[in-house]
Amino acid sequence: MPIPSVVKDKCNGCGDCVVVCPFFALELVDNVVTIAESCLDCGVCVSACAAGALVYEGVEGIQKGGGVWYLAPGGDIEAAGTARYLADEWGRSAAAVIFDQDALPESGPDQVLVIPGGDARVLAAAIRDEKPGAVLAPDRDYTRDLLAQTAALLKVSFFSGVTSLQPVYGKDSVEVVRPIFLGRYHVRVQAQSSPVLATLQKGALLPARAMALTSVPRLLDVEPAAGPEVMRQESGLGYVPVLEEADIILSGGPSIGQEGFELLNALARRMGAVVAGSKEAVQAGLLPPERMVDAFTGKKIAPSLYIAFGIDGSPGHNAAITLARTVVAVNDRADTNLAAAADFILTADIRAIMEAMLSE
Amino acid sequence: MKVCVCIKPAWEVFDTYFSSSRGEIDTSAAARQLPVTERLGIDFASQLSADEIVAVSWTDAADESVLRQAAAVGATRLVRIECESPEADRMDPLVVSSVLVEVLKSVKPEMVFFGYRSPEGGSGAVGPMVAAMLGYALLPRCVKLWRDGDLVTFRSLEDGREMSGSARLPVVVTVHPAAGSPKSPSPLGIRRAMKTPLEVVRIDAPRSEIDLRAIGTNEFKGRVRQVLEGSPAQMVQMLRAQLRERGAI
Ligand SMILES: Cc1cc2nc3c(=O)[nH]c(=O)nc-3n(C[C@@H](O)[C@H](O)[C@H](O)COP(=O)(O)OP(=O)(O)OC[C@H]3O[C@@H](n4cnc5c(N)ncnc54)[C@H](O)[C@@H]3O)c2cc1C
């Protein structure tokens, strides 16, 4: 039976493996772990060993850092559930990767790896050393940049904005679904290279089981290649939202007036939404032209939620919102063109609805 | 300063349809256009007083007109990359980046512009990948740029925050659509575009390690059109429950 081997000079005698072994097969002799005959090769000790002292000889990916890594910058464990799922399906361990020793994830992983600095060159070097089978992250501007650069350094494929991720049985591979053409279509693709690097969107983010963090964070000692330096900081000027990028858009017609748009702005701040308006609202001077929702602007919007307040729905307006996943029409009249093109229709005093939303 | 702008002639997404019988995207009614982010890249290059603005595109001869459009708004040299590659491989950002890098290594620009993400693929990976392969500094999602000698200062957007920073040339810049409205071509520009030199470069592309299994549609079959009733507070409560259920909030 291919029981794990002990790398004696890596064992620090912490005893984590002894505690987790379900078959009481491990013990510490002179502060170094030994494995008894009763070992049934379940592998629990291998994933529990933060020092990398318990390994499977010749089985890449399982040994050392463990099978599935997920980036947990700032202790964010959004990708933990999916990493856990894939690790379980592959029969490997899941490890959280953090860039700052103080930003520990609260729960979830078998292991925590600390990769100081967290730029692509360091991450690529760590992946080369430790050979994880997959590196996952929540889909963010920052994680996309990082994993795309890392993938290029490793010459492996990268999948961004993935909405579904499934293991391929019998292979160390995954099949992912990702949107294309502004989310109008999707592709289902299989990765042939290893490791799989991917950023995950809503659909692919599985809830993480709460688990106590038992292992000690392991600092990876990687020597990054030299490279260019970019100085960056938050400018403190706040965000300049763009309609094309917005996930939630709150849009108004001319009838809601200045006051209505002020309420919309307040609501948008609460919801993380971007405020927009119909052509008529822009013509009335209620908002700048770049916030106009109308097909003739050529601007492509594809939010997951579009809520229109007091918009009747001209053909140009309705054509511009066809890629919105969910459309809500709020108006004091029911018989509008927009109501015919909406998912949910609320007919009431518009201001009363806005206030009810604000007081939620 | 020599600048390259990498151009992906992108389909007008709204004019494409899904053919369920062929399991393909039907682009017969759509045209390819010069994307806004690439036009903004050319504007940035002009504004930073580049001596030479090279528009580079891996695309078919049929789409050369998009490169001419780039010349009309300021590109001074055009390079079209031709390479034998299966259709599906052209979708893999790693393949696209490797092909572009080969040309960029011979052109040796000090600054390379990319769109942040195209409407088509939208993985936003090509710029970062090229930066890593060339060993250039990456300035992602820029909305403003300044240059003082070899120091480039920028403003950019990242996950809802505005960032500012700087790096030394050579750099790769990806352009965010919020950078503004691109300049329109002038009559002079259009005349000049016809005479701008266009080179065709042949390259062997690496094979993609991604297997395309299927393309599907997310097009909406129609709206639910559900009328919510009650007091404003009740309506808002119902709406919230519905939106939660659909994963919209
Ligand atoms: C049928 C289909 C299948 C797809 N399958 C996959 C898949 O399996 N895996 C996957 O990751 N993606 C897939 N995509 C998306 C894919 O087409 C990407 O758009 C493509 O790989 C470009 O990468 P990107 O999205 O990062 O760059 P984009 O967002 O498309 O472009 C960013 C910038 O890179 C530059 N650029 C891109 N292409 C060129 C070019 N040809 N010449 C010059 N400059 C260029 C431009 O400056 C552009 O603005 C698929 C798309 C389709 C339509």
Ligand SMILES: Nc1ncnc2c1ncn2[C@@H]1O[C@H](COP(=O)(O)O)[C@@H](O)[C@H]1O
């Ligand atoms: N990533 C890409 N790089 C280069 N050319 C591309 C890319 N994506 C699409 N194309 C071009 O677009 C054509 C059809 O692609 P598609 O967008 O799949 O319809 C291809 O023949 C290429 O010329």
